[in-house]
Amino acid sequence: xxTTERKVKIDGDVEISQEAFEKIGKDAIEEYKKExxxxxxxxxxxxxxxxxxxxxxxxxxxxxxxxxxxxxxHCSICSNVFCLDCIFHTCSDGxxxxxxxxxxxxxxxDSAAFSTYEFNLEFREYLPYFCENFKFGCQENFFKxxxxxxxxxxxxxxxxxxxxxxxxxxxxxxxxxxxxxxTHGNSESCSNDKTFHLPIELDILQxxxxxxxxxxxxxxxxxxxxxxxxxxxxxxxxENIIFKWIYSLCLPExxxxxxxxxxxxxxxxEKVVTVYEQVRSMVESPASIIEDGNCFILGVQxxxxxxxxxxxxxxxxxxxxxxxxxxxxxxxxx
Numbered sequence: 001x002x003t004t005e006r007k008v009k010i011d012g013d014v015e016i017s018q019e020a021f022e023k024i025g026k027d028a029i030e031e032y033k034k035e036x037x038x039x040x041x042x043x044x045x046x047x048x049x050x051x052x053x054x055x056x057x058x059x060x061x062x063x064x065x066x067x068x069x070x071x072x073x074h075c076s077i078c079s080n081v082f083c084l085d086c087i088f089h090t091c092s093d094g095x096x097x098x099x100x101x102x103x104x105x106x107x108x109x110d111s112a113a114f115s116t117y118e119f120n121l122e123f124r125e126y127l128p129y130f131c132e133n134f135k136f137g138c139q140e141n142f143f144k145x146x147x148x149x150x151x152x153x154x155x156x157x158x159x160x161x162x163x164x165x166x167x168x169x170x171x172x173x174x175x176x177x178x179x180x181x182x183t184h185g186n187s188e189s190c191s192n193d194k195t196f197h198l199p200i201e202l203d204i205l206q207x208x209x210x211x212x213x214x215x216x217x218x219x220x221x222x223x224x225x226x227x228x229x230x231x232x233x234x235x236x237x238x239e240n241i242i243f244k245w246i247y248s249l250c251l252p253e254x255x256x257x258x259x260x261x262x263x264x265x266x267x268x269x270e271k272v273v274t275v276y277e278q279v280r281s282m283v284e285s286p287a288s289i290i291e292d293g294n295c296f297i298l299g300v301q302x303x304x305x306x307x308x309x310x311x312x313x314x315x316x317x318x319x320x321x322x323x324x325x326x327x328x329x330x331x332x333x334x
Contacts, residue, residue, distance in 0.1 A: 037126035038141060045072050045127070049086035053130040056145045069127070133157035136172035154251060160282035163211040163222045163247060173282065176249055177220065180213075189213040198223045200242065200314040202300070202307060216320040219258075220249040221279070223318075227300060228290060242303055245295035246279045246318070255281035262296055262318040266306045269315070273298065273306075279320065 046053050047067065054069045067083035074081045078091035128141040129148045138157035142148040152158065156174045164184050171179040189212065198212050209226040224245050230238035246260045258279035263271045275296050280289055289295055307314050 033126050034128065034143065037143075038128055041127050041130065041141075044081065045069065046081060047072075047083040047086050048080040049082060049089060051135045052083055052132070053134060054083075055132070056129060056148070058145075131155055131157070133159070133172060136170075136175070154253070156251075158251075158283060160249070161285050163209075163213075163224060163282075165209045165224075165226060165286050173249065173251070176282070184211075195317055196223075196319070197315070197317050200225055200244070200303060200316050201312065202303065202314065203312050205242065217322055219254075221320065222247040222249075222282075224286070226286070226290075240300040242298045242300060243290050243295055244298075244316075245277070245289055246320070247282045248279045249282055252281040252283055255279050257323040259321045259323070260318045261321065262316065264298070264306060265315045265317075267308050 041053060052067055054072060055066050057066065057068050059066050067085070071084050072081060073084075073087055075089065075091055080089070080091065082089060125143070128143050129145065130141045131138040131148070131152055133152070133155050136157040136159070138155055140151055140155070142151065157172045159170055160173045160176050162169065162171065162176075162184070163180070167183070169179065169183070196214055201210065204210055205225055205227055209224065211225075212223040214221050214223070224247055226243050227240050228243060229240050244262075248255050248258055250258075255278070259276060260279055261276045262274070264273040266272045277295060280295075303314050304311055
């Protein structure tokens, strides 16, 4: 005997199955719970100082501590929420003087703060993880750790390192060019061309890190040069070394497809040094690039032997190659 599938009318005319109707209801309730979880996270768990949200327990952290749900605290005076890194803060006691105070009350998952909700949210399931780049404008949030990490790996709001190594302003990949133009617009720039001549200006480099902006394949690149003094294990001063690399304003996965072939020429325009290196994403710090040594490295004294213009400038040119578009390249003529 055949069974007739039950139908439900919605909006007067549209018919759907009873099963589909029940699924819509369950999905709506599920999304409602998640939205309440998002609201609770924003209200009760976001640090009022650094604006960070709790991370998964196994998350990597640049600091010594990882801000997780169990470590959230709030101040008994100002009632603001703080992560472990911001636990010491200045707040008002209601008078005219500010107090240096340590927030001293841990919020537990079963605290009274959440007892007014009509149903048990099963907090671990319905409290989301917000992207760590929330402070730069990313609004994405996830209820599974693996989804969070996958997103953050490719998030366009993640922090990048400024080409001015002394600059400490926190800026994200998506907005970096605005920061560069407004703050470091005096950096030398060269347009899209067949050959990129990026001389090492020794006199300038002795005092400052230098950067030159150029464009290839529609991407923004920066030629970075800096001098660092080597020291031995006893802290004894050694030779001054030029470190030079190419930054690309892109994610690490994109930079892995980009390489540069560079040549240094002497006074007679003869090639004396040729290197082939990986382009580096601006997500990578200058310190990590210098430490791993995968960049152009040359001693200052040796560079002076190749210098022109009275020993102040070393001729340096390069080409950028993309593995994604192997038939395209820009830079040195063969």
